[in-house]
Amino acid sequence: MKEIQVTATVQLFDDIDELPAQAKQLMLQAIEARKKAYAPYSKFRVGAALSLDNGEIITGNNQENAAYPSGLCAERVAIYYAGAQYPDAKVLSIAITAASSTTQVNEPISSCGSCRQSIAEYEQKQKSPIAIYFMGELGKVAKVNSLKDLLPLGFDNSFL
Ligand code: THU
Numbered sequence: 783m784k785e786i787q788v789t790a791t792v793q794l795f796d797d798i799d800e801l802p803a804q805a806k807q808l809m810l811q812a813i814e815a816r817k818k819a820y821a822p823y824s825k826f827r828v829g830a831a832l833s834l835d836n837g838e839i840i841t842g843n844n845q846e847n848a849a850y851p852s853g854l855c856a857e858r859v860a861i862y863y864a865g866a867q868y869p870d871a872k873v874l875s876i877a878i879t880a881a882s883s884t885t886q887v888n889e890p891i892s893s894c895g896s897c898r899q900s901i902a903e904y905e906q907k908q909k910s911p912i913a914i915y916f917m918g919e920l921g922k923v924a925k926v927n928s929l930k931d932l933l934p935l936g937f938d939n940s941f942l
Contacts, residue, residue, distance in 0.1 A: 790931040794890075795923040805915055808833055808877040809923065811841055816879050819843035819856065825883040828856035828891070832864050834871040840864040857897040861904060873904055875913040887918035898933040905929050906938050 795801055798809050808831045816829025823846050832840045842860025846853040857878060864873060880891040893901065893916070905912050911928035926932055 788934045790934060791927065792931065793925040795925065797921060798917065798923055801915065801923060804833070805875065805877065805925075808839070808875060809879060809915060809917065811839055812877040812879045815841035815843045815856070815860075816881060820845050822846060823848075823850065823853075826880060826887075827882070828878065828880045830856040830860040831877045832860050833874045833876075834864060834868055835874055836868060836871045838864075838868060838871065840867070855894060855897050857893050858900050861900060865904065872908040872910055873912045875915065876901070878914065878916040879919065880917075881919035886920070888921035889918050890916045890922055890924035891918050892916045892924065892932060895933075898929060899936065901929045902933055902936050902938060 798806055801809060811831035812829040815831060816827045819827035819829060821827045821844050828844045830842050834840065840860050840863055842856050842863060844853065844856045845859055857876065861873065878893060880887050901912060905928065913925065913927050914929060914932065915923055915925045917923040
């Protein structure tokens, strides 16, 4: 038996103002998208903004449903829309923000497992990393340079 170390690198910014200008703009668009989320059940609103290599910015937010599992997270709403509209474009980066009307979300909120798996598919497809910035409503912003830092040892089509 031998043990291997799996490491992830995360950069932490004190707040949105510490981000590089383009990343801050992307996060501001994620915040605007978050405000339009449809989250009547969880009251937990999430916004995502994607920048594409063709210059487009795609936004999405969580869309809930009375049949709970039928709803979809913000990240997947946005990335599937991008995949549907611009199948040849590469996703450069994604900004994600979450806020709740029942608690103060002031820690970075990263994506759920299904969203990580979905983003991983696009990294694999485009053969280049996607930078991900994530935050709550206020406070620190975390950044990973690749989805691989959020989903080490993931499953992809190389196993099929
Ligand atoms: N949610 C997202 O939109 N993205 C995530 O990565 C985590 C969870 C949404 C799903 C649901 O509408 C609400 O947040 C509470 O789970």
